[in-house]
Amino acid sequence: xxxxxGRGWARWTPFLLLLPGLxxxxxxxxxxxxxxxxxxxxxxxxxxxxPVRWVGFDNYQEFLFMGRASVDNLNALGRTLVFCFFVxxxxxxxxxxxxxxxxxxxxxxxxxRTLYFMPVILGAVIQGLIWSLFLYxxxxxxxRVLELFGTRSEFLxxxxxxxxxWVIVVQIWANMGTTMIIFLSGLQTISTDxxxxxxxxxxxxxxxxxxxxxxxxxxSVNTNLxxxxxxxxxxxxxxxxLLGYRNGxxxxxxxxxxxxFGQTSxxxxxxxxxxxxxxxxxxxxxxxxxxxxxxxxxxxxxEARILG
Amino acid sequence: MKKTLFSLLALVVIASLSLAACGPAxxxxxxxxxxxxxxxxxxxxxxxxxxxxxMEAFNKTFQExxxxxxxxxxxxxxxxxxxxxxxxxxxNDVDVVDxxxxxxxxxxxMKKVDAPNWQQLIEAGLLMDLSDQAFIKNYDEATIKDAGxxxxxxxxxxxxxxxxxxxxxxxxxxxANNVKVPTTWSELVAACEAFKAANIACMTAGGKDGWPxxxxxxxLIGAIYPDQAGLVEGLWNGTIKWNDAxxxxxxxxMQIYARDMIEPGASGIPGDGAPGRFASGxxxxxxxxxxxxxxxxxxxxxxxxxxxxxxxSDNAEDNKYLFxxxxxxxxxxxxxxxxxxxxxxxxEFSEPANYQAFANAVGFIPTQPTxxxxxxxxxxxxxxxxxxxxxxxxxxxAPKGAGQFANPWASYFKPxxxxxxxxxxxxxxxxxxxxxxxxxx
Numbered sequence: 001x002x003x004x005x006g007r008g009w010a011r012w013t014p015f016l017l018l019l020p021g022l023x024x025x026x027x028x029x030x031x032x033x034x035x036x037x038x039x040x041x042x043x044x045x046x047x048x049x050x051p052v053r054w055v056g057f058d059n060y061q062e063f064l065f066m067g068r069a070s071v072d073n074l075n076a077l078g079r080t081l082v083f084c085f086f087v088x089x090x091x092x093x094x095x096x097x098x099x100x101x102x103x104x105x106x107x108x109x110x111x112x113r114t115l116y117f118m119p120v121i122l123g124a125v126i127q128g129l130i131w132s133l134f135l136y137x138x139x140x141x142x143x144r145v146l147e148l149f150g151t152r153s154e155f156l157x158x159x160x161x162x163x164x165x166w167v168i169v170v171q172i173w174a175n176m177g178t179t180m181i182i183f184l185s186g187l188q189t190i191s192t193d194x195x196x197x198x199x200x201x202x203x204x205x206x207x208x209x210x211x212x213x214x215x216x217x218x219x220s221v222n223t224n225l226x227x228x229x230x231x232x233x234x235x236x237x238x239x240x241x242l243l244g245y246r247n248g249x250x251x252x253x254x255x256x257x258x259x260x261f262g263q264t265s266x267x268x269x270x271x272x273x274x275x276x277x278x279x280x281x282x283x284x285x286x287x288x289x290x291x292x293x294x295x296x297x298x299x300x301x302x303e304a305r306i307l308g
Numbered sequence: 309m310k311k312t313l314f315s316l317l318a319l320v321v322i323a324s325l326s327l328a329a330c331g332p333a334x335x336x337x338x339x340x341x342x343x344x345x346x347x348x349x350x351x352x353x354x355x356x357x358x359x360x361x362x363m364e365a366f367n368k369t370f371q372e373x374x375x376x377x378x379x380x381x382x383x384x385x386x387x388x389x390x391x392x393x394x395x396x397x398x399x400n401d402v403d404v405v406d407x408x409x410x411x412x413x414x415x416x417x418m419k420k421v422d423a424p425n426w427q428q429l430i431e432a433g434l435l436m437d438l439s440d441q442a443f444i445k446n447y448d449e450a451t452i453k454d455a456g457x458x459x460x461x462x463x464x465x466x467x468x469x470x471x472x473x474x475x476x477x478x479x480x481x482x483x484a485n486n487v488k489v490p491t492t493w494s495e496l497v498a499a500c501e502a503f504k505a506a507n508i509a510c511m512t513a514g515g516k517d518g519w520p521x522x523x524x525x526x527x528l529i530g531a532i533y534p535d536q537a538g539l540v541e542g543l544w545n546g547t548i549k550w551n552d553a554x555x556x557x558x559x560x561x562m563q564i565y566a567r568d569m570i571e572p573g574a575s576g577i578p579g580d581g582a583p584g585r586f587a588s589g590x591x592x593x594x595x596x597x598x599x600x601x602x603x604x605x606x607x608x609x610x611x612x613x614x615x616x617x618x619x620x621s622d623n624a625e626d627n628k629y630l631f632x633x634x635x636x637x638x639x640x641x642x643x644x645x646x647x648x649x650x651x652x653x654x655x656e657f658s659e660p661a662n663y664q665a666f667a668n669a670v671g672f673i674p675t676q677p678t679x680x681x682x683x684x685x686x687x688x689x690x691x692x693x694x695x696x697x698x699x700x701x702x703x704x705x706a707p708k709g710a711g712q713f714a715n716p717w718a719s720y721f722k723p724x725x726x727x728x729x730x731x732x733x734x735x736x737x738x739x740x741x742x743x744x745x746x747x748x749x
Contacts, residue, residue, distance in 0.1 A: 048397075066708060068714075069709050069710060069711060069744065072711055136573075138576060138577065152573070155576065156516075156575070156576070157516060157521075157576055157724060159726060245518070246518065247725070248725075262391065263390075263391070268389065268390055269408065271428060273422060
């Protein structure tokens with residue numbers, strides 16, 4: 001057998017080249033993840049020098065089964081799934097629609113591409129600030145529009161369901177650009193020959209989309225669905241920036257942050273409970289793992305069926 | 309080449325030896341005082357505009373007096389202070405931290421509760437023991453004991469008490485609309501109705517930050533349960549319930565407060581924007597903390613305001629209490645490499661003249677016995693100081709397993725929450741609390 005890197009010690013070259021990447025992965029990703037799993041069985045506060053005691057499954061027992069708090073946690077888990085569903089479906093659909101539109105030979109399409117992508121480069125704090133101003137209930141732009149119809153709303157500070165819906169809107173606005181760009185790059189890899197042949201055969205635009213564009217976009221569809229699902233399951237920053245810790249609005253990602261950093265009770269003296277937060281993280285990880293695996297399987301089969 | 313290198317080396321060695329030989333002669337001259345080493349002192353404070361403005365001026369003076377020290381002050385939102393303190397103390401990236409008065413300590417009747425974060429910081433060895441520092445003697449003994457000590461050692465100096473159970477009122481609007489300053493709940497309701505009839509918003513609040521929307525309700529709780537420590541103990545041992553007759557009266561009043569008194573849209577006003585909105589003169593009242601007074605004055609110095617305890621009861625005698633807490637304090641990172649500079653900073657801050665200027669700037673009720681209540685807010689709260697009590701939230705720790713509604717917050721009511729029936733809400737709150745009490749039995 002011929003080795004590309006030669007014989008003897010030279011055969012170790014590919015492993016050596018992999019080493020920096022693997023080391024970075026262990027230090028930045030796998031290491032902390034394993035540490036989180038270990039911490040979830042302790043009462044760690046996250047403070048350097050603080051004693052850490054092994055508590056077995058106590059954190060999991062408390063998170064999943066203890067009193068009304070566990071029901072609230074399960075509600076947050078359910079809310080996470082609802083958030084994931086709406087964000088994924090709408091962001092995916094909207095991203096595809098916009099990508100198809102701005103893939104046409106339109107005037108000023110680069111400007112539109114930039115505009116749609118721009119929210120992606122803003123940080124969560126800026127995104128939150130923009131929407132807080134837009135939704136300011138005392139004379140903000142949307143409040144003025146509602147006034148014209150003789151109605152009003154507290155928006156982010158009002159009914160939990162409405163506040164939650166606004167976070168879905170902002171999450172989609174903030175990330176739709178990425179979905180759009182992935183679809184756009186997918187669209188640009190489809191040869192124009194197919195479209196030309198379809199046109200000669202007299203295919204309608206809908207037939208062109210369903211029989212050419214959609215099947216050939218399969219790799220982009222898979223990438224976008226996976227990214228949207230995982231991204232929305234892990235969302236927490238916009239909840240922090242837009243709503244803070246409010247009853248009836250928390251998702252699992254934000255609950256983990258709030259618990260770990262003592263922000264759940266509204267008191268400035270809340271304890272730091274990073275062991276407990278780590279247990280909640282593992283629950284979230286398992287949720288992402290199960291959903292991610294199922295989705296990946298379904299998508300892989302679909303890709304094999306369509307593209308062979 | 310080798311020869312040249314060797315010659316150069318030999319030259320350096322000879323020159324070094326010659327200089328070393330000159331050494332003793334050099335010590336015969338006048339002794340040079342070593343310049344103090346340059347120090348960057350990292351200070352962390354929470355956002356409170358008048359306090360930040362004072363600290364910037366204090367830092368400038370401090371740096372002029374000690375040119376080798378540069379103060380690098382970071383400002384974070386009050387809600388993020390504990391998180392940032394935790395991470396920066398753990399990373400040894402801060403020297404002096406702003407820390408709220410020690411509160412929410414576990415009581416003997418509480419079961420399986422977690423230690424408050426200040427206790428966790430001390431037990432992790434992250435806060436310096438200040439017990440032997442001379443400047444702590446500038447503060448009154450009770451404050452040092454109640455708000456900055458743990459296990460007999462002093463870890464923080466607390467800089468002032470604040471009350472959050474009062475209401476600012478607009479003197480001009482009250483006079484112009486012939487409305488009497490309320491001393492009872494019925495009078496407060498009547499005042500709000502009078503202002504609403506005149507198309508004037510009754511109350512505003514900085515609801516965007518969450519807690520300010522219900523801060524006025526602390527007065528309501530206090531009027532009904534003046535013994536706040538007793539209330540917490542009663543809730544834990546079951547002798548007081550959030551759905552008993554007495555508490556139901558509180559919920560009914562909270563609903564009126566949330567639904568009819570606070571102006572619509574208040575949930576969008578940032579906490580530090582509310583004083584300015586009140587100072588604009590278009591709103592009759594503002595339930596806020598005593599620390600808001602300097603911001604009101606700064607927004608409009610000519611604005612005439614007064615401050616009264618929240619009249620939560622129809623018996624005026626029940627409404628003479630002010631509830632509050634120990635606010636900001638200073639602690640020093642145990643592992644600071646700049647110990648001397650950090651202690652010097654606190655020592656100079658604690659000098660009576662500096663402290664008085666600070667108390668005047670932020671409107672705190674002083675914790676140095678020699679300081680005077682020289683401020684407008686000081687004059688307003690002075691008649692009630694004998695009735696100052698530490699508030700419910702400084703004692704309360706929810707039992708593990710309690711639901712998220714196990715608190716007496718007015719924000720559960722519409723339009724901020726989903727509830728519009730006091731009895732239903734009272735039952736829900738008690739059920740959430742009881743679930744926790746049962747879980748830790």
